Amino acid sequence: MFDNTHAHITTWVIAIILFFVAVGLHNAGKKKGMKVVHMILRLFDLLIILTGALLFWKHQGINPALYGIKGLVGIWVIGMFEMILVRLNKGKSTKMFWIQLIIALIIVLYLGLRLPLGLNFLG
Numbered sequence: 721m722f723d724n725t726h727a728h729i730t731t732w733v734i735a736i737i738l739f740f741v742a743v744g745l746h747n748a749g750k751k752k753g754m755k756v757v758h759m760i761l762r763l764f765d766l767l768i769i770l771t772g773a774l775l776f777w778k779h780q781g782i783n784p785a786l787y788g789i790k791g792l793v794g795i796w797v798i799g800m801f802e803m804i805l806v807r808l809n810k811g812k813s814t815k816m817f818w819i820q821l822i823i824a825l826i827i828v829l830y831l832g833l834r835l836p837l838g839l840n841f842l843g
Contacts, residue, residue, distance in 0.1 A: 725775060727767075728768065731764050731767045735798075735801070738757055739761060742757040742758050742761060743805070746805075746809065751809065754805070754809070758805050761801065761805075772794060773791075775787075776788070776791060786835055787835060790828060790831040796824040797821065801821070804817045804821065
């Protein structure tokens with residue numbers, strides 16, 4: 721049977737890789753390639769939201785408040801991916817968005833590993 725947890729983790733890992741590939745392409749001056757990777761990243765953003773929502777609904781009896789917070793912080797991470805890439809493309813400063821991305825990633829990873837559906841080696 722299809723396991724939503726593995727699908728969710730896989731989409732996150734691929735999205736993070738795509739994000740850094742897009743940043744690397746921008747830094748290499750390959751803006752056309754960056755746009756293509758950015759569009760693929762947006763598809764994975766939708767898949768992340770879909771798989772996360774499915775997990776939330778399937779396991780809503782297990783600590784729904786913290787999983788709700790994790791979901792909101794996950795959307796914050798996706799928003800920072802988008803803001804950084806768009807601002808890079810426009811040649812604007814991204815420092816504050818990188819700081820927010822790092823903070824949000826730490827929070828979402830901590831919650832994801834700490835909550836019952838995670839690996840729980842932090843618990």
